[in-house]
Amino acid sequence: MKFSRNASANWKGKIKEGQGTISTESTVLDEAKYAFGTRFEDGKGTNPEELLGAAHAGCFTMQLSAFLGAEDYTADNLHTDAKVTFEDGEVTKVHLTLKGKVPGISEEEFVKIANKAKENCPVSKLFKAAISLDATLD
Structure with a gap:
């Protein structure tokens, strides 16, 4: 595609x-x-870093949904926050915080599939910054 x-x-x-x-x-x-x-500063409006965070959170969450589906899981809910850190003129890291509700999946399997999504989502591949993930299952 x-x-x-x-x-x-x-x-x-x-x-x-x-x-x-x-x-x-x-x-x-x-x-x-x-x-x-x-x-x-704290002005009203958007900025490139929050837009990158929104793009990364959206891409990662869709990739996770696809990988869960490939294993016959359907999420009731997946919510991802992305914290983009800007230091010394560059984006140095992105931290993803994921909360999911997926019937029938173990915490171990959920974290494994979430990490696979983190490594394979197209936006993750775009960044050279360190990308970390905390994933929890409700």
Whole structure:
């Protein structure tokens, strides 16, 4: 399977005083605001690191669902938080926290399949940063 998705960013002004917008082809993000303050301080708007976290959490969770299905498990619920750490000008790590409710699976099997998903999701493969995972079964 091969496909492309599109997103765009627009920026006006200098790094600290300027501001920009981020949009996606689907228009789920349509000129979402971002700026120095939303990235490096507590300003209102989005930033590249939280968007990377959202992409990673979404990709990993879908990959996990596929791997669970391949083993005849169906999740009642899978919830993943992604904490993206930015240090010294680069993303250095991503920590995934997964909580799942999957009938009939053992904790050991769940963690094994979750780790397989962590290693194989396309966004995990994209990052050179260290990626860690905590997985628990309800």
